[in-house]
Amino acid sequence: MSETVGARSGDEGSGPGRSPGPPACIIIGMAGSGKTTLMQQIAANLSSSRTPAYLLNLDPAVLNVPYRANIDIRDSIKYKNVMEQYRLGPNGGILTCLNLFAAQFQTVLELAEKRRNQFKYMFVDTPGQIEVFTWSASGSIITESLATTFPTCVLFVVDTVRCKSPMTFVSNMMYACSILYKTRLPLVVVFNKIDAEKHDFAVSWMEDYAVFDEVLREESTFADSLARSMAIALEEFYKNIHSVGVSAITGEGMDDLFAVIQTAAKEYDESYRPDLEARTRKRAEEEQRHAEEAYEAFQQDRDKNENRSSARNTMWAPEEDEREREDEEDQDEEELAREETEKEELLDYVAKLNIERGARPK
Numbered sequence: 001m002s003e004t005v006g007a008r009s010g011d012e013g014s015g016p017g018r019s020p021g022p023p024a025c026i027i028i029g030m031a032g033s034g035k036t037t038l039m040q041q042i043a044a045n046l047s048s049s050r051t052p053a054y055l056l057n058l059d060p061a062v063l064n065v066p067y068r069a070n071i072d073i074r075d076s077i078k079y080k081n082v083m084e085q086y087r088l089g090p091n092g093g094i095l096t097c098l099n100l101f102a103a104q105f106q107t108v109l110e111l112a113e114k115r116r117n118q119f120k121y122m123f124v125d126t127p128g129q130i131e132v133f134t135w136s137a138s139g140s141i142i143t144e145s146l147a148t149t150f151p152t153c154v155l156f157v158v159d160t161v162r163c164k165s166p167m168t169f170v171s172n173m174m175y176a177c178s179i180l181y182k183t184r185l186p187l188v189v190v191f192n193k194i195d196a197e198k199h200d201f202a203v204s205w206m207e208d209y210a211v212f213d214e215v216l217r218e219e220s221t222f223a224d225s226l227a228r229s230m231a232i233a234l235e236e237f238y239k240n241i242h243s244v245g246v247s248a249i250t251g252e253g254m255d256d257l258f259a260v261i262q263t264a265a266k267e268y269d270e271s272y273r274p275d276l277e278a279r280t281r282k283r284a285e286e287e288q289r290h291a292e293e294a295y296e297a298f299q300q301d302r303d304k305n306e307n308r309s310s311a312r313n314t315m316w317a318p319e320e321d322e323r324e325r326e327d328e329e330d331q332d333e334e335e336l337a338r339e340e341t342e343k344e345e346l347l348d349y350v351a352k353l354n355i356e357r358g359a360r361p362k
């Protein structure tokens, strides 16, 4: 049974000056490339050498997890229920499960953090629908959170048998390239199923473009020119990655895999971590700037509102209204009295005139 997210594990292991921590590997690959079988092989291999590992299953749709997962997404989120509740298809269901899980991922990391001195590796199995993890916001959140906590690398698993086709090989490499630039983490291409097909041909294609070009000439298919241009573009990419051949079924090549993971973890510390920290710092500075701008705008709005309301207060002061009304009434009375006086004077004047003309007064 895996650990329940939200439970307390009660262990040591935090504070400044501690070691970088155990390497964390995110296992990504096309459906059927052998990710889950590789997880099983890794678990068995480490268990036989008594090397403790922390294993996470992030595939909500998998029926059977053939290794003992410390954290299993299926324990906290039920794929079928999510599909029913939100009326989703299979891919939408997986994506929504991942979104829900991403919201809890910080708790998962806290659990793992407390145990960082108790395991030597962390491995994370991801859904077969590769794009659901690599190009989703939740996939990015999970990857970044992991990378800021442990020295993290990506294991991109490919089916070596299928890679015999140059076009499939190039497509896989293009995908690996996009993952490298998306995650900005050390990347290891794991050529799986070498029990069925050795991966030497793939290594030679990556090391020497002329060899790959030669194969393309022999194949002479419609997509040759596309494959050729893509291969040229990938030459630079090959310099930035590692590759290894394994068989998840027989366990062949597992020592090489663990060795390359250690190299990737060292690389992470030397070059990827500073880059990640710089990006995190920059993002924090930007967020701080936005917060300050928002606060300034809020203050300006508040000042404006205060000015407006004080102006309104001046216009509506009741005692002033009263005074104005009294003044107006006084003015009216004076006016009335003056008019009255003028009328009387006029009447006197008319009466005087009548007398002078000999008219009898009324």
Ligand SMILES: Nc1nc2c(ncn2[C@@H]2O[C@H](COP(=O)(O)OP(=O)(O)OP(=O)(O)O)[C@@H](O)[C@H]2O)c(=O)[nH]1
Pocket (backbone or CB within 6 Å): 029, 030, 031, 032, 033, 034, 035, 036, 037, 038, 062, 127, 128, 129, 192, 193, 194, 195, 196, 246, 247, 248, 249, 250
């Ligand atoms: N010959 C051989 N077959 C393998 C190897 N690894 C996996 N397979 C087979 O490949 C098939 C797919 O393996 P999975 O481990 O389910 O692949 P996955 O990438 O987890 O698949 P999804 O969960 O659909 O993404 C299974 O039939 C495995 O037995 C290997 O090293 N050699």
